[in-house]
Amino acid sequence: EADIYQTPRYLVIGTGKKITLECSQTMGHDKMYWYQQDPGMELHLIHYSYGVNSTEKGDLSSESTVSRIRTEHFPLTLESARPSHTSQYLCASSDQGLEKLFFGSGTQLSVL
Amino acid sequence: GENVEQHPSTLSVQEGDSAVIKCTYSDSASNYFPWYKQELGKGSQLIIDIRSNVGEKKDQRIAVTLNKTAKHFSLHITETQPEDSAVYFCAHVTGNQFYFGTGTSLTVIP
Numbered sequence: 001e002a003d004i005y006q007t008p009r010y011l012v013i014g015t016g017k018k019i020t021l022e023c024s025q026t027m028g029h030d031k032m033y034w035y036q037q038d039p040g041m042e043l044h045l046i047h048y049s050y051g052v053n054s055t056e057k058g059d060l061s062s063e064s065t066v067s068r069i070r071t072e073h074f075p076l077t078l079e080s081a082r083p084s085h086t087s088q089y090l091c092a093s094s095d096q097g098l099e100k101l102f103f104g105s106g107t108q109l110s111v112l
Numbered sequence: 113g114e115n116v117e118q119h120p121s122t123l124s125v126q127e128g129d130s131a132v133i134k135c136t137y138s139d140s141a142s143n144y145f146p147w148y149k150q151e152l153g154k155g156s157q158l159i160i161d162i163r164s165n166v167g168e169k170k171d172q173r174i175a176v177t178l179n180k181t182a183k184h185f186s187l188h189i190t191e192t193q194p195e196d197s198a199v200y201f202c203a204h205v206t207g208n209q210f211y212f213g214t215g216t217s218l219t220v221i222p
Contacts, residue, residue, distance in 0.1 A: 031208070040217075041214060042213060042215065101148075101158065101203075101210055102158070103155045106156075
């Protein structure tokens with residue numbers, strides 16, 4: 001059973017608010033990822049990290065930022081949320097050298 | 113990213129029938145092909161995977177086949193049950209990157 005957690009599960013906020021989506025894993029995985037997914041669409045990689053103090057942008061341009069100060073924690077921040085940011089955000093992790101990707105339960109973000 | 117075509121986008125089957133979902137990819141360097149099941153409120157879970165040196169892998173009612181020459185791989189679910197209803201995503205891995213299909217919404221009708 002994978003131990004990767006995302007909070008909050010659902011978030012409804014107003015335009016212009018700053019938000020942070022939390023993601024934590026207790027498996028000691030080096031690699032962590034953030035995906036954005038709209039209904040009926042594929043997952044798009046927006047950020048990834050291969051270890052502490054390592055962060056990279058993914059294939060899909062995103063106005064969000066991430067940090068990786070600790071191995072187990074990979075938060076995603078939106079400085080000023082807009083309605084176009086409404087989407088589901090999925091966090092995932094995998095072990096260095098292994099390819100199995102473990103997903104969190106996701107955060108459904110709605111920006112009004 | 114590398115293209116992954118997944119078909120069909122929606123699939124309805126009667127309980128007990130089989131379901132097949134197909135994915136086609138373009139990168140010949142891909143060497144790992146996982147399938148994920150996404151249920152509402154449960155996130156996405158790896159259900160089966162296959163590596164490029166294997167043509168078929170089976171786990172109880174679920175199987176995956178891989179044709180590297182044709183660059184396609186398929187998920188097969190036999191004896192479907194209502195709890196199999198979910199969205200299924202294929203993926204392929206090139207280097208360190210995962211590339212996902214667009215998903216198939218499977219509905220198993222009791």
